[in-house]
Amino acid sequence: MKSKPPTTIVIFGATSDLAKKKLYKALFSLYRQNLLPERFSIVGVSRLEVSDADFRKLICESAGCEPDIPGLSSVYHRSLFEDANGYLSLGKILANIDSGLKACSNKLFYLAVAPKYYKTIFENLANSGLTIPCSNGEGWTRVLVEKPFGDNIDTAKDLDELLSKLFREEQIFRIDHYLARETVQNIISFRFSNTIFEPVWNKDYVEKIELKMLEKSDIGERGAFYDDIGALRDVGQNHMLQMLALISMEHPGELKTENIRIERAKVLRSLKRIENGEVGEFTSRGQYKGFREASGVEADSSTETYFKVKAFVENERWEGVPFYIESGKGMREDAVEIKIFFKAPLDCFCRNSDKDHSHENILSFKIKPRETIEIQFWAKKAGLSNDIEPKNLRFSYHSRYMPHTYSEAYEKVLYDCVEGEQMLFTSSEEVAAAWDFITPIVEAWAKGKPELKFYEKRATPDLIF
Template structure:
C-alpha cells in the first residue's frame, strides 16, 4: 500500500532491532502504517543487531511479533515482510558500519534513487555516543548527491538522567546533526487527547480569552497506572517514577495546558511556546521541596527481580509547582503519577475559581466548575457546570457536557502514537517532538527535586498496592 502524500523513498535503520521497544511498539506501528496505506511505496527496514540471523530469520521474527500483537495468524503478510532486511553488527565494531553503509548503497541502486535515511535507536543511552559518532564517521548520514536525500535521527527518552547528561547528549547530537534532523520521542505528545488540548484551546473561543489565573484556581495533571514495575526492575530502579514520567510526560502535558497562543501551528512555533512556559517553571527551594513534594514506594517493590535491596526508588510521587508567568502567577499545578494504583486514571483537571460574590441559592452547596481532559479509562472531555434542579425550590445540581472522542475498543495503545510519530519523521514534521530548549527547561525544574530525594528529603513513604489510598494521603 502506498502513502497518498509525500511518497518518499526511505530506509529505516533500526539499531537494537530485536529489543523490547521494537517488539512492543515500533514493529506493530510500522504494520499499522502499512495497513492504513501510509508507508511510502519504497520503504525498507534494516534491522541492526548482533544476532546471527539471515533476512528470512528476521522476517520470521517480524511475523511472530505481528501475529502476537494481532492475537492470531494474519493472512497476506508476505508483502509486508519483504520490507524487512537484517544486518548483523556490533555497536563498537567499525566494520559493522561499513557493511551497513553497503546495505544502504545497495538499496539506492535497487531503487535507482537517493533514498532518505531514518535512524532509530532502541538501545540504552550509554550506547548513543559511540553509535552516533560511528554512523557519521562512516558516511551513513551523508546524502548520495548534493541536495538529495535527508537524514533524520530518532532519539528515545530518557534524554539523559539529569541536566549534565542531557547536555552531553545534546552537545553530541548538535555536533553531528542540525536541530531539524533530530527527532526526540515522547510518545505522549502523539496521544489523541493531548493533540486535542491544542485544538480545544485554540480552535474555540469559549474558554481561551479567560484561560489563566484570573479564572482558574488550580491545575491537576495525573497519570495513575494500574500496572506495576513487573519485569522492568533493573531499568526502573535506576530511574524511578519522577524521571520515568514526571520529567517528560507530565511536564509536556503542562506545557500544552499553559502555553501561550502560538502564531501558527508551525512546528517551530509550537516548540517555542512549549519551551517558553517550561522555562517559566519556578525551581523549588530546599524548604519548598520538603513541603511541596511527596514520594512513596508500593509494598513488595523491593522483592522484584533486579531491584536493589533496600531501594529508595519512588513508584509514586506528587509535586506542587508554580509558573513565574503573568497569566499563571499563584496558580498551583499538581503533578501526580504512580504505579499499582488501582484502575488507570490519566487526565488533566482544570478547576475554576468559586464565583465571587457567590450567587448560590441560600443553603445550597458552594461549587466550582471543572474541565477534565481524560486519556484513560476513556478518551473524553468533560465540562462540569451547575443548573437549577427541576421543581418549585431554587436548588442547584451538577451537570456535565461530555465529548467522547471514540470508544475504548478503537484505541490501540502505543501503536497508533508510534505510527503517528514515525510518519511525522518521514514527512519532516517536528510538532510532536521535543526540542533542546524544552529538555533543558524540564531538567532545570526536576534536577533539584531529584537531588533532594537522593538525600532522603522528604522521607520515602510506603503504600499498599492496587489502591488509590496514597493519593488521598499525599499532601503537598
C-alpha cells in the same frame, strides 16, 4: 502525483518490547493506509541471533500481517551497539538496498534502546559515515530518540552537544509519544478555537491544574532500567512537563511548528525552581512494597515509583496558580488526565446547606483509559425546588472516530518524522528547560529528602500520604 522517494528505517533495538509492541504495528498500519513511501525498507539492528526470515516473521507477528506482504523489504543485522565494525557492515547493507532501488533512500535511525546506549550509537553513526547524505545531495537523514533524553541537566547538555555535531536541529526528532495522542494534540485546538475558554484561561479564574499519570501495572521486567531512573525521570521530566507546557502556553500566533515549540519552551523556562530546602514542601515520593524484590532492582533501592510535585509557572498569566504533577506505578486505577479547576462563583444559586460545597467547573482532558474531553457544570435539578446538581458534557474520540480515522500515537510519531514535521517533538531548548526544573529535585531526593514512603499495590494516592 509525484511519488515519495524511497525510505529506509533502521531500528536499533529491533527485538525490544517497544519495537514489537508499538513500532511494527504502527508501521504496518501506515503501510495499509498508503501513508508510507511505496518503496520502504526496515533494517533491524540487535545483539540477538535472528535470520532475515525470522525477523520478517517477528515484524508480522507483531503487526498482524502476512510475511509475504508485497512491497515491504526487511533485513536483519546482528551487532552489538558498541561494535564499530557492526556499523561498517550496516553501511554495506544500506548501500545494497540503495543499489537495488537504483536511488538514494532517505535514512531514518530509530533508537528503541535504553538511554545508556545513546552516546555510543550516536558516536558510531558519526564515525562510520552513516549520517552523511548521498554524494548527489539526494535523501535526508534523521534520527528519532526515545525519552528520557539524558538523566540530568548535565548529561542532557552533553547528549545535545553531541547530536548537534552530527545533525542539524531539523533532523533531530526527540520523541514524546504522549504529544502524539489525539486528546493531547487537541488541547491547542480546543483552547484556541473556542472563544468561551481563552478569556478565563488564567489566574483570575483558574484555582488549580492537576496532571495525573497513574498506572495499575508495576515495573514488570524493566527492573534494572527503572531502578536507574525512577518515575520522575521516566515520565515527569518529559510526558508530564510537556502536557503542562501545552495546557499553559501563550497563543502561538500561527499553527506553526517553530511558534508552538517556542511557546512551550517559554513555559518550561518559567517554572519556579524547587531548591534543596523546599523539596519537603513541594514534593513527595513513594515506592510500592515489593519493588525491591523485582529482578534487576537493588535490595536497598530508594528509587521512587510514585511522586507528586507542586509546581508554579512564574509569569503574568499563571502567577500563584499551583500545577500538581503526579504519577505512580502499582496504583488502584489507570488514569492519565489533565484537570483544570475553575474558581467557584462568588454568589452561588444554591441552598444555604450547600454553600460549603465546591461548585466549581472542571474541564478534563482524559487520555487513559479512554480518550475523552469532559466539562462539569452545574444545573437546576428537575422539580419544584431550585436545588442545583453537577452534570457532565463528554466528547469521546473512540466512540466518534474509531476505527476509521483515529490514529495511535506511534503512527503519528513515525508519519510526522517521515514527513519532516516536528511540532509534536521536543526541541533542544525544551529538553534543557525541563531538566533545569527536574534536576534539583532529583539531587535532593538522592540525599534522602523528603522521606521515601512505602505503599501497598493498588493504593490510591491519598492513602500513601
